[in-house]
Amino acid sequence: MIAYVLKTYPRFSQTFILAEILEMEAAGREIIVISLEKPNDGRFHEDLARVRAEVRYLPERASGHPWRYFSSHGRALLRSPLRYLSALGRALRWLPTSWKGFLRAPLIAEQASEAGCTRLHAHFASLPAISTLFAARLMGVPFTFTAHARDIYHRSRSPRMIANLLRETERTITISDYNRRRLEALGGSLAAPVTRIYSHVDTRRFVPGAAPAREPPIILAIGRLVEKKGFVHLIDACALLARRGIDFHCRIIGKGPLLGELRQRIEQQDIADRVSLEGPRSRPHLQRLLPLARALAAPCVIGADGDRDGLPTVILEAMACAVPVVSTPVTGIPEAVIDEATGLLVPQADPGALAAALWRLLVDEELCRRLGRAARARAVELFDTHHNVRHFASLLDDCPCPTPGCAPVLEESQAL
Missing domain, CATH: 3.40.50.2000 (Glycogen Phosphorylase B;)
Structure with missing residues (x-):
């Protein structure tokens, strides 16, 4: 026992x-x-x-x-x-x-x-x-x-x-x-x-779907609404994409103390029609939602208090679903997301670089497929729950x- x-x-x-x-x-x-x-x-x-x-x-x-x-x-x-x-x-x-x-x-x-x-x-x-x-x-x-x-x-x-x-x-x-x-x-x-x-990640439950949503393509972000998740930088990146006329919908799933601040940021950037804060969701819901995404955004940062993510489970779940991940080289993330191989890495707290990486995935479906296949293979090899x-x-x-x-x-x- x-x-x-x-x-x-x-x-x-x-x-x-x-x-x-x-x-x-x-x-x-x-x-x-x-x-x-x-x-x-x-x-x-x-x-x-x-x-x-x-x-x-x-x-x-x-x-x-x-x-x-x-x-x-x-x-x-x-x-x-x-x-x-x-x-x-x-x-x-x-x-x-x-x-x-x-x-x-x-x-x-x-x-x-x-x-x-x-x-x-x-x-x-x-x-x-x-x-x-x-x-x-x-x-x-x-x-x-x-x-x-x-x-x-x-x-x-x-x-x-x-x-x-x-x-x-x-x-x-x-x-x-x-x-x-x-x-x-x-x-x-x-x-x-x-x-x-x-x-x-349970690679038997988190699996690729038939095809991601096309109109508009979905950028998904999942996690607690706290500083280390970097969602404020994602909102700023989405504002840059919107100004370029890129079609997308960013859905941020989660709850936390920064809800009010993030909502205000969305309003200030005038992108409420592009970015939604949707609250927490169950695992079965995420299993259905993840395969619909064109990309998962995980713009993690090291917080002012030293707090940081270790290796976010949601990154592994997205990889298992063959969804390309855009993240940052913080802590253990590069051990899962290999830049240009199983995903894309950008400097932390850099909305411009984040927007550029997301733009690549929004306009290049073949890149998404290539990164997604490699991500799924790496998830099965290194991050399977059973093993x-x-x-x-x-x-x-x-x-x-x-x-x-x-x-x-x-x-x-x-x-x-």
Whole structure:
């Protein structure tokens, strides 16, 4: 039994976790999900009904249920004083970033132990991984985690804490070679192995359609309406295309805090007849919509706060549908989108270059077909859900049990 520890489950934007759990179950793994928080999205994917895993939630807020958290620490101390004191020592040395995770750890350990879990896995090198590390040490079972993007690069993240996670885990998984190099630099020679397992797409469900829509051709953009998606630059690029008299319709799918700003930008550019903000859509809807697009625009940027995309799932979904992608050489994206081979890459935050690349796809159907065929082949070869998750499952099976207290505790100066 494997416990997946997540900050919030389910989340509408984290389709990759849902797909991974489903494929792990298909591979015969028993899973329980332990969520630190209850969801408040209000929308859930239809595939959620296929998940067999039990979901357990911690008390909603530690401040609201202090007795449950503190009593769990007392029980953990009585069960195994050595393990508890060893974990406590680390938590004290790693303050201030460790305390929230350590506070939650005994409750996670109790939930996982009750379910008969023999290993713990977390997604994101932030509160979920920190909590899971301490819980695994209290239980004496293997701990692994998957690092994505924001959890590595956002300016609020502590390089020291990430380095300690890398040294304490039995194995780190990450979604691109770009991330792997960064994590190996943070962890140094004492870190556990960092394995790149690419983000994935179900290439049996995301498949090419008969033909994209012709009148007008569709430029599709999908993602949360946040800075790192670069949608403001897409709107400016669409304004340039409109001024050139190019026929197209840009459909932006998603929700987020920049909705008002993007709507205002569309009005300022006077292109409301060319660009629409359409809100979030379900996976089945996207499976039908993607093959109709002439191109997927993913103009990702590195945000002012350091946040960035890792390897957006929507890029892989478009590739699987043989839809050419226009994106930027940010983080792991060039590992999927090879310029002029499986898609087109332009400099980030450059509406002119983005418009030029989109124009090429709007006027050259043969280029679209060539890039789309190559993109589909690359998606099947490197990013297939079935293959990548089975590889991930085999790595978890090979993880050794930890030796309590074996990893060194880092001082701040050692990790930077």
